[in-house]
Amino acid sequence: MIGVQQWTGREASALRAALRMSTRTFAEHLGVALRTVAKWEKLGPHTRPRPDTQAILDTALARADTAARVRFETLLSDLADRFAYADPVCAADYETWAEDIDRVLVCLGRQDFSFASILLNRWLDRDDPRALDDRGRYLYGRSLVLLGDLRRDQGVTLGPLSAQHSYKAAHGLFSELAIPRRVAQTELSLAVIDEMSGNLEISARHYERLATDDRLSARDRARARLWIGTALSKYGENEYAVKAMMEATRGFEDLAEPDDWSVAHQKVALAYRGSGDLTRALHNIDIARSTGIVETPMQRVRLDTAHGHILLSDPATRDDGRSVLDGAAQVARQYGLSHQLRSIEGIRRSFGDPSAALST
Template sequence: MVSVQQWTGREARALRSALRMSTRAFADHLGVALRTVAKWEKLSESTQPRPDTQAILDTALARADAAVHGRFETLLTGAIQRTRGRADYETWTEDIDRVIVCLSRQNFTFASSLLNRWLGPHDPRTLDDKGLYLYGRSLVLLGDLQRDQGAILGPLSARHSYSNAHGLFTALDIPRRTAQIELSLAVVNEMSGQLGASARQYEELADDERLSGRDRARARLWVGTALSKEGNNDYATRAMSTATREFEDLGEPEDWSVAQQKLALAHRGVGDLTRALNYIGIARQSGTVDSPMQRVRLDTAHGHILLSDSATRNDGLSVLDRAAQVATQYGLSHQLRSIEGIRRSYGDPPAALSR
């Protein structure tokens, strides 16, 4: 026979359900006020009946038949599991917030441990919608981590994590999250060298109403990024300039600063080093986020521009050295490969990066 050491509203509700009584009938059965039963129902495990009422509940349970005891045990077990699940979801949500902070600081080791704490033990097939939502968000953050570390292809890659998350959010019918992942997948395509495909994806997403205004402006900026890498700098500059105005209208100073950096590289691509240096100077002065990733990106762009002029080549190599050291320190493999590619294009051996 199941027994209760300490009655709370949760156990009282399970007993009422096991007896298959309404709240009024249960109150009459116990000889307590209807408002007392209503309080138990509302507050669940956060309220405890008075000692004399605890005894009344003990008696009601003891007098119940075996079928009631069986139902009571099943209902109580389910209620306890749901309570634990809610507590787990709260902790999971808090850990997701911690991961976001860790990724902004390129603290990949701690971010990975927090994500594996939840992705490892949980099978998405056993989760309810809330659990699936948190699982999907965790997969997206894992994809962000893998992308920032340069793992963009293969079974343990950003593309794989994003694709799995896309399936979950599609099933949950959350269009905004689904579109955001499509934007991230376009970034992966760009990083893997599929510049034309990524530019087309960005263009479609730049007008996609599922995305926020900020995300649409980012997509437009990244159209320019992909096209600039293909050498189509005129169209790239126009797309970037449009995105820059959108960031200004939206009041997004950090995105606006990043756009200045992208414009600098586009102008370097057409040989306009004066404007390139002007834009990179604005980006360096206006940035509000001082993360290792952004420092590496700014220094890489600045070094690339300086290398383009024989008069500032040594300065450019020095700036790239600094960027490479930070990229190595924080495990930013994709950025390090970009730096090596720039140096090789100017005839400088990658071995210099080890200094």
């Protein structure tokens, strides 16, 4: 009797088809959630059931009648033939894939998550990366990173369909391909996820290591230094945070990176707010608001959220702060920036705003 060494969504879907069951009936037959079977159907070879579910699938196959096992074996053979003898991805396909990656970058800048997702999944759902050559696997890894960026901007940081999951898969591919710069960049992205998830001490250690990592470009190392400061600021170490951020600010100035320089001043402003120095906080947020070159919905929301937070911290400007945060929340809702909405709600709650939950 045919056996399965490692079940993935592809083999599980083949078993369902061999048993001639609907997804709902198959879920009930196995005793698993319908959404689990739906995920197998959607992600195919890119998802693996948990060890206990692997055993359940083994049992279901063993208990299938002879006709179902023959159908299952035939389906698996067809799948193996398809991957073994499929035409290789041609150069024109790779060019189109690379062009779609460029289009995704534009979409993410505009926070057009829906179209970006369509462009990425047309390639990620098409092939098993193990069936691709090195160029195809590189493009697959780049697509996974962008999918991670998309989910991070939407606030989906943890779980099987999260930014963290996509970044880890990309990290594995780039490690196998021996591309140190891409490996380090995904490690930097994973450190950001740690920070967003509240693991501030862990993220700060990762940032500190990456800030001197020669695998990264000078710009990425400066970003790591900046993010050391953001983690320290959230941890309440505002004095050390400002020092780290100012070092990053000088780095962005030397590199002639005006947008990063502007973002750094925004972060410095929040660190000064945390230390109670509202005069310096307002000075730096004014620099950030007046010097950025590229304005996207995400950048606008982040700037307005920081500005509103600072204004709320002074009783004399509290009403202005609420107004600025209202505008930021409206833009965040419009573009599906759920992480930013949660940040705005948290700021409002910290100042005793009873309408926080309703307004965001």
